[in-house]
Amino acid sequence: MNNLTAKFMNLVKFFEGKGSKQYFLGGIAIAVLILFACTFSMTTSYSVVIDGKNMGQISSASALNQALNASKAKAQQETGMTITASYNTVEAKATHGFFSDKLSNEELNSLIDENVEWLAPGAMLNVNNGEIQLALASEADAQKVLDKLKENATANAGNAVVKSVDFLQDVAIEPGNVKASEIASPEKVLEKIAAGKEAVQTHKVAEGESFWTIAHNNDLSVSELQNLNPNIVPEKLQIGQEISLTKLEPLVSVVxxxxxxxxxxxxxxxxxxxxxxxxxxxxxxxxxxxxxxxxxxxxxxxxxxxxxxxxxxxxxxxxxxxxxxVSKGTASIKISSRAANSSGVLSWPKSGKITSPYGTRSRGFHSGIDISAKTGDAVYAAAGGKVVLASWYYAYGNCIVVDHGNGMKTRYAHLSAYNCKVGDQVARGQQIGRAGNTGRSTGPHLHFEVIVNGSTKNPVNYLK
Ligand SMILES: [Zn+2]
Missing domain, CATH: 2.20.230.10 (Resuscitation-promoting factor rpfb.)
Known part of the structure; x- marks a missing residue:
């Protein structure tokens, strides 16, 4: 270093001096100095490039080969597979640069271990064109998984005749190189398939359903359904309310x-x-x-x-x-002033066959029952009460509604005549009108509804 300092001092003197000879000598001194600096601090080194990304510097390309061979041998030993190649592209790129930190052999080894995946010949079980990929050691192992799934699905067929066993998803076995670290045994892959994924399903509460029936119809226990719906109070289900039925679905479904x-x-x-x-x-x-x-x-x-x-x-x-x-009486009328809700039953508003029951039918929900009638047949109050409607009412045509108190009403529709008016107090069995074919009706009949707290109920359950 003393030598270098002396040369530098000389150089400074040259610059201070005058004349072309001194300049020339100065130039030579600078050249020598640069050459000296270059040989001292600038060397050829290598970048470790994994999948196009520079990961660090090493001093020799052979160090990388050694690290790769060690990692490969390790993978081979750990998986028991014959490693064919690396999944990632790894190269040593020569670079010329000034001093830079070089990776130690240990650092290089762990860099390779952490960033390079090894491939081995095996088979991939592809579900839905690779949406889910399951690596196995061989085609035979993959086939074993599929065979076992089918075997399990038909194990308790009983005396049923199994016609076909298929997978709901598109399932394919593709032989080829797979990542050695991801290869699993058929048993492990079957476990993974069974563990599945969560499938979100919801259910809208319909009339007459309870928390219990919804759980039962969906193969869930009440506590499982409660766990899926922590904010829902089972006793306070509302019609139309959405209930979560989220459950685990296997990765591959067998049909x-x-x-x-x-x-x-x-x-x-x-x-x-x-x-x-x-x-x-x-x-x-x-x-x-x-x-x-x-x-x-x-x-x-x-x-x-x-x-x-x-x-x-x-x-x-x-x-x-x-x-x-069944014989149905038509003789004399039993008059009673009991409220419908106190006796719990209603009398038939007229005798006749039920030609259309309450509930869902092809044209939609039928909110009452249709009782066969001829135009002019007498229609009687199903229980004592007050007439709250006796007029044309949209599709019901001529319509009477009797309020029996305590939230119960009855409706009589498609009438041809009225024998009462709004405000009348009528007794059970009292004639209130005559059957007909008014409003949206395809022939003479009596449409009879039972309304409890604003919603229609099946009249059959209230009739004597
Ligand atoms: Zn009807």
Whole structure:
């Protein structure tokens, strides 16, 4: 260094001096000095580049090869697989630069271990074109997974005839290089498939449903459903309220199509016959009804054990049902001033067959029952109460509403005539109007509704 300082001092003297000879000598001194500096501090080094990204400097390319070989041997030992190549592209790029920090061998080894994945020949189980990828050691292992899934799905088919077993998702086995660290045994892959993912489903509460029925219909326990809906109070379900049914769904769903033959009852019909020797509101069974029996063969589609489709393929009637015949009184009218809610029952507003029941039908929800009638037939108050409507009311046509108190009302629609007016106090069984075909009606009949606290109920449950 003393030497260098001396040269530098000389150089300074040259600059201070005068004349071209001195300048020339000064130039040579600078050149020598730069050359000296270069050989001293500027060397060839290598950048470790992984997937195009500079990760650090090393002094020799062979150091990288050594680190790669060590990492590869380690991967080979840990996985027991024959490593074919690295998943990442790794290169040593020569660079010329001034002094820079070089990675130690230890640092280089851990850099490679942490950033380079190794490939081994195996097979990929691709679900939905790679949406989910499961690496296995071989095609045979992957096939084992699929076979086991199908085997499990059909294990408890009982006496059903299994027609086909398919996967709901698009499932394919692709042999090729896979990341050695991701290869799992068929057992582990099956566990992973079963552990699945959360599928969000919701349910809108319909009339008549309870927390219990919703849980039951969705294969959940009440406490499971409560856990999924911590903010919902089971006793305070509202119609139309959304309930979460989020549940785990396996990564691969198995759809089993099978044929099942079961014996089922054929419900019997009930026919009402008017009888004027019986009091109105009284009934008498003439012929006891009996359900029939049939053998039905269904094609049932199940996904993960739950039925997703059920189609009847064939029906064989074993025994026909017997229609129940009931005599229905039409004679004299029992007048009663009891409120409907105190007796809990309503009288029939007129005798006749129910030609359309309460509930869902093809044209939508039917909010009452239709009772067969001829135009002009007498219509009676189902219970004592006050007439609150006796006028044309949209699709109901000529319409009467009787308020029985305590939240209960009855409605009589499509009438041809009124025998009462708004404000009248009427008794149970008192004639209030006449049946007809007014409003949206396809023929003479009595449309009868029971309204409790503002919502319609099935009148059959309130009629005597
Ligand atoms: Zn109707």
């Amino acid at each position: 089993v199509t099978k044929e099942v033959t079961v014996e089922e009852a054929i419900a019997h019909a009930t026919e009402y016959k008017e009888n004027n020797s019986l009091l109105k509101g009284e009934t008498k069974v003439i012929t006891k009804g009996a359900d029939g029996k049939k053998q039905v063969t269904y094609e049932v589609k199940e996904a993960n054990g739950a039925t997703i489709e059920k189609v009847a393929l064939n029906e064989v009637v074993i025994s026909q049902p017997v229609t129940e015949v």
